[in-house]
Amino acid sequence: MRANRTLEIGTGLFVLLGFAALLFLTTQLPANGVKFAGAKAGYHLNAEFDNIGDLKVGSPVTMAGVRVGEVAGIRFDSKDYKAVVSLRIDPQYKQIPEDSFASIETQGLLGGKYIGISPGGVDSYLKDGGRIDQTQSAIVLESLINKFFANYSSKGGGDTQSQPADKQTKVESKK
Amino acid sequence: MSNGGGNGFILEGVRRLGAVALFLVRLLGECVPALGRPRLLVPQIYNAGARSLIIIMLSGLFVGMVLGLQGYDLLQRFGSVDALGTAVALGLLKELAPVVTALLFAGRAGTALTSEIGLMRATDQLTAMEIMAVDPLRYVAAPRFLGGVLAMPLLTAIFSVVGLYGAQLIGVQLLGVDKGAFWSQMQGSVGLRNVTEGVVKSVVFGIACSLIAVHEGYNAAPTAEGVALATTRTVVASSVITLLLDYVLTAAFL
Amino acid sequence: MVVDVRGVHYAVGGRPIFAGVDVQVRRGRITAIMGPSGTGKTTLLKLITAQIAADRGEVRVCGQDLAALSRSEIYVLRKRMGMLFQNGALLTDLDVFENVAFPVREHTDLPEALIHKLVLTKLQAVGLRGAAALMPGELSGGMARRVALARAIVLDPEMLIYDEPFVGLDPISLGVIMRLIKHTNEALGITSIVVSHDVRELATIADDSYLLSGGRVAAAGPPAQLRASDSAAVRQFMTGSEDGPVAFHYPAPDYAAQLFAADES
Numbered sequence: 001m002r003a004n005r006t007l008e009i010g011t012g013l014f015v016l017l018g019f020a021a022l023l024f025l026t027t028q029l030p031a032n033g034v035k036f037a038g039a040k041a042g043y044h045l046n047a048e049f050d051n052i053g054d055l056k057v058g059s060p061v062t063m064a065g066v067r068v069g070e071v072a073g074i075r076f077d078s079k080d081y082k083a084v085v086s087l088r089i090d091p092q093y094k095q096i097p098e099d100s101f102a103s104i105e106t107q108g109l110l111g112g113k114y115i116g117i118s119p120g121g122v123d124s125y126l127k128d129g130g131r132i133d134q135t136q137s138a139i140v141l142e143s144l145i146n147k148f149f150a151n152y153s154s155k156g157g158g159d160t161q162s163q164p165a166d167k168q169t170k171v172e173s174k175k
Numbered sequence: 176m177s178n179g180g181g182n183g184f185i186l187e188g189v190r191r192l193g194a195v196a197l198f199l200v201r202l203l204g205e206c207v208p209a210l211g212r213p214r215l216l217v218p219q220i221y222n223a224g225a226r227s228l229i230i231i232m233l234s235g236l237f238v239g240m241v242l243g244l245q246g247y248d249l250l251q252r253f254g255s256v257d258a259l260g261t262a263v264a265l266g267l268l269k270e271l272a273p274v275v276t277a278l279l280f281a282g283r284a285g286t287a288l289t290s291e292i293g294l295m296r297a298t299d300q301l302t303a304m305e306i307m308a309v310d311p312l313r314y315v316a317a318p319r320f321l322g323g324v325l326a327m328p329l330l331t332a333i334f335s336v337v338g339l340y341g342a343q344l345i346g347v348q349l350l351g352v353d354k355g356a357f358w359s360q361m362q363g364s365v366g367l368r369n370v371t372e373g374v375v376k377s378v379v380f381g382i383a384c385s386l387i388a389v390h391e392g393y394n395a396a397p398t399a400e401g402v403a404l405a406t407t408r409t410v411v412a413s414s415v416i417t418l419l420l421d422y423v424l425t426a427a428f429l
Numbered sequence: 430m431v432v433d434v435r436g437v438h439y440a441v442g443g444r445p446i447f448a449g450v451d452v453q454v455r456r457g458r459i460t461a462i463m464g465p466s467g468t469g470k471t472t473l474l475k476l477i478t479a480q481i482a483a484d485r486g487e488v489r490v491c492g493q494d495l496a497a498l499s500r501s502e503i504y505v506l507r508k509r510m511g512m513l514f515q516n517g518a519l520l521t522d523l524d525v526f527e528n529v530a531f532p533v534r535e536h537t538d539l540p541e542a543l544i545h546k547l548v549l550t551k552l553q554a555v556g557l558r559g560a561a562a563l564m565p566g567e568l569s570g571g572m573a574r575r576v577a578l579a580r581a582i583v584l585d586p587e588m589l590i591y592d593e594p595f596v597g598l599d600p601i602s603l604g605v606i607m608r609l610i611k612h613t614n615e616a617l618g619i620t621s622i623v624v625s626h627d628v629r630e631l632a633t634i635a636d637d638s639y640l641l642s643g644g645r646v647a648a649a650g651p652p653a654q655l656r657a658s659d660s661a662a663v664r665q666f667m668t669g670s671e672d673g674p675v676a677f678h679y680p681a682p683d684y685a686a687q688l689f690a691a692d693e694s
Binding site: 294295298299300302303304305306307308309310314 | 478480504505507508510511512514515516518519520521531532535536580
Binding site: 008010011014015018019021022024025026028058059067070107108 | 326328332355367
């Protein structure tokens with residue numbers, strides 16, 4: 001029972017340290033972790049995609065390769081069968097033209113999905129709640145392979161077989 | 176030991192398992208009163224936790240650094256070094272932190288527990304307590320068991336954090352991975368579920384290792400040799416059980 | 430009668446230790462349990478303190494049949510007795526004061542001031558009040574046993590059990606312990622059981638004695654009576670002669686044959 005105070009202080013420090021570490025891990029690390037009060041600043045835009053691949057909430061949104069925000073929410077619209085993605089853009093990036101183009105890209109070879117915004121040309125800019133009309137869905141590897149074989153076997157192209165409704169999107173695969 | 180060769184061996188193993196399970200039940204019953212006695216509990220949290228801090232932090236640092244190195248080496252073959260943060264965080268949180276912490280805990284705190292209790296058994300202190308109508312399970316075993324169970328998740332969390340720091344020390348400072356990418360990728364792909372997995376594992380490992388340590392000490396033969404044997408058994412059993420439970424829990428979380 | 434052991438049989442792993450033992454410990458007296466090493470003296474103590482249960486026969490303490498008691502009832506009974514172990518068995522992480530205070534703190538809610546007085550009184554009775562701040566590791570064997578005695582009497586038990594209290598003590602400590610046992614028994618008006626094989630020491634303090642041999646009671650009665658016994662086993666023990674019913678030679682084959690066995694090759 002001697003050295004009682006040192007022991008108690010030591011234990012207290014240890015417990016504090018442990019809880020601080022736990023707190024850090026559960027709040028700072030995960031994208032959908034327990035967040036401290038106060039949502040991040042910025043404004044929201046919407047975009048609809050035929051296929052979002054494995055885009056996640058929290059996936060980054062970039063312009064010219066620079067991160068400008070992240071995916072805030074993903075939901076499914078059962079009327080036109082599309083994925084509606086809500087993007088949160090940092091407040092300082094106020095000048096995204098209304099005719100900009102949002103596509104779902106892949107990081108590196110194995111990386112996760114992210115949204116890249118290519119700016120359009122008009123002078124009016126998207127505001128909070130605005131919608132990016134032109135979108136490009138994620139490239140799904142399987143359908144790419146299917147298409148390759150379909151083209152190869154039917155000798156002369158033509159987009160047959162089961163492809164996720166790529167019809168309404170603009171150009172084909174970018175790569 | 177007992178009857179015919181293989182049969183007796185298995186029977187003995189089953190018997191031991193049953194004995195440990197019964198011990199756990201009795202122990203758990205004594206844990207509730209033990210919680211109400213901070214004077215007994217606090218020194219045990221100190222022994223199990225604070226005293227293991229140095230070795231846990233050192234090990235966490237080095238494991239994190241190795242992860243940073245190995246991860247970088249592997250990922251750069253695929254041009255995905257930006258994913259280093261993700262790789263390190265997931266590896267640490269889900270597997271390395273709980274398992275390595277448990278093994279280190281068994282080696283440092285577990286052996287200390289076993290030999291301390293074993294020595295008390297050998298010098299008749301536990302028997303003296305029984306005669307004085309004080310249940311040694313309540314006074315000696317339960318606080319030590321609880322101390323271990325409470326300390327383990329905290330130690331594991333500290334291991335993870337220090338490991339992350341070590342990894343970013345190597346990855347970002349030394350090897351030039353983009354700092355923003357390192358952290359944001361990690362934040363993007365680590366879910367609360369992964370953190371939870373690590374915490375659950377550490378709690379389960381804590382219960383297993385503390386139980387084994389206390390049980391071995393309590394039932395050690397009251398000689399110097401008996402205590403030494405019990406101590407080695409603690410380390411071996413804790414290690415094997417931890418790895419086994421790790422598989423079970425990993426599968427359960429997938 | 431404080432302790433009543435009747436017809437007790439007990440075996441460990443097939444090896445019989447007791448084959449019908451009868452021991453009666455009378456109130457207010459010092460009863461000695463003697464016998465050669467390995468006859469089960471400590472086992473008898475374990476039976477009396479309900480650490481183990483007899484295979485056959487009955488053990489009654491303070492009128493209660495131990496076999497019929499539940500675990501918590503046994504604990505209640507144990508609070509009425511104190512036991513002194515061979516090596517003191519002090520708790521090594523507490524100092525002398527805390528060791529003596531241990532039963533009080535665990536079993537009562539007495540205020541700190543009262544505990545302080547109680548502990549110091551008991552330590553004074555064994556002559557170690559000045560050692561209150563020492564750790565068990567700093568005590569000599571004799572001192573450790575005296576502290577253990579103080580701890581055993583701190584809750585004023587009705588019965589005290591001493592397990593080999595004289596082993597390994599120098600003559601001075603020996604005399605001290607003997608006087609303490611006698612004095613404690615008289616001053617507190619309690620019943621004492623002393624297990625030992627120190628015949629000379631026991632003869633001076635014991636009122637009744639039992640000699641255990643071969644799993645049974647070989648002799649019973651006041652020490653003087655045992656001395657004058659005409660049983661060969663008893664006489665051998667009391668006088669300490671090397672050969673008698675307990676043989677000097679461990680069973681071995683023929684001496685000459687074994688010595689010259691190598692020559693015949």
